[in-house]
Amino acid sequence: MRIFFIGDLVGKPGRRIVKEKLKNLVDEYKIDLVIANGENAAGGFGLTEKIKDEILDCGVDIITSGNHIWDKKEIYDFIDSEPRLLRPQNYPPDVPGKGFYIYSTKNKEKIAIINLLGRTFMEALDCPFRAFQSIIKDIREETHNIIVDFHAEATSEKKSFLFFADGLVSAIMGTHTHVQTADAIISSKGTAYITDVGMTGVQHSVIGMRPKEILEKFIHGLPTRFQVASGDSYINAVIIELDQKGKVLFLQPGIF
Template sequence: MRILFLGDVVGRVGRELVEASLPGLRARLRLDLVVVNGENASHGFGLAPAMATCLFAAGADVITLGNHAWDRKELIGHISQAPRIIRPLNFPPGTPGLGHVVVSLADGRRALVVNAMGRLFMDPLDDPFRLTDELLSRHRLGVTMQAAVVDFHAEATSEKMAFAHHLDGRVSLVIGTHTHTPTADHRILSGGTAYMSDAGMCGDYDSVIGMAKAPAIARFIRKMPGERLGPAEGAASLSGLFVQTDDRTGHARAVAPLRMGGGLSEAVPEPMVD
């Protein structure tokens, strides 16, 4: 299975670049599954239902969220009717929506997509390790599904790495989100799970993690509330990760970063020949 994960979409320029690029990427990389983190798509804070509709129309199969899941209040009533928008699995019981979805491809193959959130330097949520273990006891890689993707929305690289090693061999990919900075540690772990500490963001990198520089810098200097942060709106970059898996085992065969446009050095994956 050929899988593309795109990091946090930030603001209008991030959305527009994803919507413009994704149809071509689906064809060029012959993608079977596209997962996009959309929790910052709406002016940097949350996801509006109409924006989700546009991302799906462009070619996203699943949209994941994170700590900004409910910043756009209208998503609260919408998410229960949109099973391919998933929020962190370890939100409290009774929270609208689900933390996972099983996607059935046209050829009958199945992929599990999971969204979980870290706890180190983040909100005090339930244990993502335990809850993901419980979920995977019902969805077995290479048995009930051909691939499994986990978006681990977390601050600390140590927690992300520990989480990936804990799941190694049981999922196809553990990909970190939240820091908006692409890391250079993409690799396949010893058990066959692809990993990258952070996918980066789809947005303007001439910024402070996607936000306009001046108001963000002022907050650090003055330590006082200032004007509301808003996304930078210069040339955007597309950041993410491409993974190719073995349908028999669900394990990763190849992993490569994707970076296109904006100010980052370009990296476009080349799929393996089946």
Template sequence: MKILFVGDVVGSVGIKAIETYLPEIKKKVKPQLTIVNGENAAGGKGTKEPDYQKITRAGADVVTGGNHTWDKREILDFIDDPKKNILRPYNFPGKNVPGRGFIEINVNSKKVYVINMMGTAMMRALDNPFLAADDLLKTLDDDAIKFVDFHAETTSEKIAFANYMVGRVSAVVGTHTHVQTNDAQVINKQTALLTDVGMTGSYDGILGDKKEPIINNFLTQRPNRFDVDEDGRMQINFCVVEINDKTNNARSIKNYVITPNNQTFLN
């Protein structure tokens, strides 16, 4: 099975990049499942229903979240809709948390779990994702593919989590930092890892935001309002994970970028 995973969609440029590139990517990759992180789609923070609709119409089967999941209150109007495949991190603390932290999908008679987890190093004080994953996996079908979007700040936590999950999940792909890493690997011929898949949005900004306020912040050490760069050229970052349907182990993981200066994938 091939699973296509697309990095954090940031603002209207990110939505446009999804609408422009995702159909073409799917034609070439021919994935059985497409997952897109959409937690920055609504002006850089959160996801509104029109954003979700645009992402899914472009070809996403599941939309995952992260630390900005609750930034737009409108998400509460649709995150519990069972017809919408949108996730928030599983390890938010407390009971009766809106939405779902994982979803079960049947792909060509094969059961697949898409799981959304969030790290705690330099992030919010959520429940421990390592222990939360332990508890969750006890309730899931062992004979199933398990794909984890691990939304976290530090590379060390993402790598540690993937190694902790070796042989128990098929893939751990990191999101949140908006910069694609060059460490795609299959650990022990079992679990695919990419520390961060990168972002989908403005190629001309800084992590999807306008450059000037961020640069000024470093120059002055004074607060500046950071705004999403809605005028930049498009980029899209993604990876493709190939998984053995019989063993649920990853066979390969490859990361890709499409930017104004790198159109190799489309050729």
């Protein structure tokens, strides 16, 4: 099974490039499942129902998210009716939405997608390690094809999670920092790992946003309203190939 995992999709430029390129990439790399992190898809902050549908319509099968998932208030109205949209599993259990989903591909192969949120340099939240521990046994009874989107700021937290979940999952894809890291590896137990997949949006920007307001904030320390950047865009993504037992055969991060 081949998976195309797309890093944080930022605003209209990010959506536009996915719409333009995804169908050809899926054909070229014989992709069975497309996962995209959509936490920044609506103007850089959160997700609306219309934009969620737009992303799914252009060939994304599963949308993961992170700390920005709640930024558009209408998320509360539709997150419970769309199982293909995930919020991190380690929010308290009575928070709307779900943190994992078991998907069936066209070839009737099952694959689980789990979304977790880090706690280091981020908002206080339930423990992502324990949240994972409480669901992984049941998930592995259904499938050994398991992809984790670990959405976190600290490299150390994401890398530690590799040692915690090594051999239990197929791949751990770091997201949130919007910059693709050069540390992709397949462990001896067959788990793929990258600290950050990167972002999908305007290349010459501050992590997808227009520099003007960001500079204003850095220089004067005053609150500013960030805007999505404009200009040439790229897709930051990772191609993963799994064997029949959910172990990784091939891992290729790239800029598309």
